[in-house]
Amino acid sequence: GAVVSQHPSRVICKSGTSVKIECRSLDFQATTMFWYRQFPKQSLMLMATSNEGSKATYEQGVEKDKFLINHASLTLSTLTVTSAHPEDSSFYICSARADREFNIQYFGAGTRLSVL
Amino acid sequence: DAKTTQPPSMDCAEGRAANLPCNHSTISGNEYVYWYRQIHSQGPQYIIHGLKNNETNEMASLIITEDRKSSTLILPHATLRDTAVYYCIVKNSNSGYALNFGKGTSLLVTP
Numbered sequence: 001g002a003v004v005s006q007h008p009s010r011v012i013c014k015s016g017t018s019v020k021i022e023c024r025s026l027d028f029q030a031t032t033m034f035w036y037r038q039f040p041k042q043s044l045m046l047m048a049t050s051n052e053g054s055k056a057t058y059e060q061g062v063e064k065d066k067f068l069i070n071h072a073s074l075t076l077s078t079l080t081v082t083s084a085h086p087e088d089s090s091f092y093i094c095s096a097r098a099d100r101e102f103n104i105q106y107f108g109a110g111t112r113l114s115v116l
Numbered sequence: 117d118a119k120t121t122q123p124p125s126m127d128c129a130e131g132r133a134a135n136l137p138c139n140h141s142t143i144s145g146n147e148y149v150y151w152y153r154q155i156h157s158q159g160p161q162y163i164i165h166g167l168k169n170n171e172t173n174e175m176a177s178l179i180i181t182e183d184r185k186s187s188t189l190i191l192p193h194a195t196l197r198d199t200a201v202y203y204c205i206v207k208n209s210n211s212g213y214a215l216n217f218g219k220g221t222s223l224l225v226t227p
């Protein structure tokens with residue numbers, strides 16, 4: 001299957017700092033990428049849809065000024081958590097849609113963010 | 117997207133077949149059934165998908181009932197590494213929207 005690389009896998013930061021997470025599709029082009037968040041013992045929650053060359057679409061309740069998404073190329077989307085606080089500590093997962101015909105999404109390995 | 121219902125948890129002995137059911141009684145004609153799994157602290161992994169015919173790949177088999185209101189994911193010879201949360205998702209294949217994950221089935225494969 002298609003490969004999606006996500007970096008870093010784990011980050012620990014102080015409250016108030018910003019953290020950037022990268023999501024790359026390694027062997028395919030992805031017009032659309034998605035960002036999810038997962039809290040302990042819960043399912044994945046969609047945060048935003050990232051479209052190459054245009055503004056991201058955020059889900060209700062997700063602050064666009066806090067979670068900045070940039071999708072500058074067909075293989076790279078970035079999520080920046082600005083002024084992170086302890087409540088932003090979570091598991092962040094990106095995915096990319098590789099097969100338009102069957103709508104298959106391939107996922108990165110996730111980023112564990114811990115804000116102290 | 118049609119709603120899906122899965123049992124919250126299941127156990128399976130190592131080496132035996134794991135049969136994971138999914139109910140999707142409101143599925144519409146152009147919606148596919150997708151299966152993903154998430155091993156602890158990893159991103160979800162695509163397993164298989166189907167429309168109405170049974171499907172098989174190197175990971176699993178997908179059996180869809182004739183009325184398409186339910187399906188079963190079969191792991192023919194479960195291993196300890198198959199312990200994960202399995203998600204059944206119904207979605208229009210042409211939709212550009214993201215997959216929505218429910219609670220899934222937590223499968224525990226025991227020695």
